[in-house]
């Protein structure tokens with residue numbers, strides 16, 4: 001099974017990557033530079049291309065003071081966990097439809 005880790009360069013992301021590699025899992029870790037989780041088209045493209053079995057979203061806006069000053073942008077990162085989940089479900093539906101057709 002393939003794992004996709006977003007926010008892979010953060011504290012949590014790095015630990016998750018190390019744990020998955022130690023278990024010899026097939027994993028692709030992407031930092032913000034490779035995948036901005038607020039970029040819906042990019043998320044869709046990566047999930048569609050890589051077809052992960054699991055997505056672990058470790059991306060987060062953790063600069064609390066800056067989040068207050070940039071509330072909309074901070075909320076977009078937080079809200080995206082749900083959006084990533086929807087993309088995964090959509091990709092799974094598309095794959096099932098392809099296999100059935």
Ligand SMILES: NC(=O)c1ccc[n+]([C@@H]2O[C@H](COP(=O)([O-])OP(=O)(O)OC[C@H]3O[C@@H](n4cnc5c(N)ncnc54)[C@H](OP(=O)(O)O)[C@@H]3O)[C@@H](O)[C@H]2O)c1
Nearest residue numbers: 007009010011012013032035036037038058059060062077
């Ligand atoms: N660390 C802990 O002990 C701990 C414990 C419990 C829960 N958590 C939770 O785990 C989550 C991550 O925490 P953390 O400690 O790993 O924080 P972190 O070190 O600040 O890592 C967050 C990562 O998310 C990336 N990121 C921010 N916006 C992004 C975007 N739009 N697209 C893609 N990546 C983006 C950041 O990239 P940049 O560096 O480029 O901004 C950073 O690499 C948070 O929800 C936190 O509450 C952490």
